Amino acid sequence: MKAHYLGHVVFYVKDLQRSLTFYRDLLGFKEVGQIFDGAAAALTSGRTHHELLLIQVGDAPGPPSGRRRGLYHIGIKVGDNLAELRAAKQELERAGIAIEGMSDHTVSQSLYLRDPDGNEVELYVDADESLWKNDPAAVVSPIKPLRL
CATH class of the missing domain: 3.10.180.10 (2,3-Dihydroxybiphenyl 1,2-Dioxygenase, domain 1)
Incomplete structure (x- = not known):
């Protein structure tokens, strides 16, 4: 097997609209649609069907600060x-x-x-x-x- 490229990233977010304002409105990703009754949105730069999926989870704990295993x-x-x-x-x-x-x-x-x-x-x-x-x-x- 040979990886071709990293296809997409999925983030759990506290507030979907706040994250859309950042990724869509500020960084310029295009929203291609919402799923899970509007609790998630797929975004693309145009390179592929979606590079980013944002899923709203509300007040769940956020990423820990400092060095740790996992996404940097x-x-x-x-x-x-x-x-x-x-x-x-x-x-x-x-x-x-x-x-x-x-x-x-x-x-x-x-x-x-x-x-x-x-x-x-x-x-x-x-x-x-x-x-x-x-x-x-x-x-x-x-x-x-x-x-x-």
């Missing part, structure tokens, strides 16, 4: 160059979303933030793919600070 964060590509990442940062700031970190990973440049339920989200742009195609070890290059 999801990465969402938001453009093809630093100008687009800079524009995304400005849009997030206008929306009152705190940027928790910015990193240059050599093969990509990233912003880190939290969704309404405290899940870490990485928004990134890829660097020139020749960097990792010519040197696959570039993906584990030391992380450098990013200034936008």
Whole structure:
């Protein structure tokens, strides 16, 4: 067996509408429909039928903070160059979303933030793919600070 790509992520969320405001309205995913009597919504970037499914669970406990086993964060590509990442940062700031970190990973440049339920989200742009195609070890290059 060979994995082709990561198909989708499912998040349990406290408030579906609040999460839709973040993922659909701010990050630009398209809502393709709701299921479970409106308690869940599927979203897509257009790459496939859905990359994200949000299921409302109300006041169930959220993700624990700090280091632990399990999901660390999801990465969402938001453009093809630093100008687009800079524009995304400005849009997030206008929306009152705190940027928790910015990193240059050599093969990509990233912003880190939290969704309404405290899940870490990485928004990134890829660097020139020749960097990792010519040197696959570039993906584990030391992380450098990013200034936008």
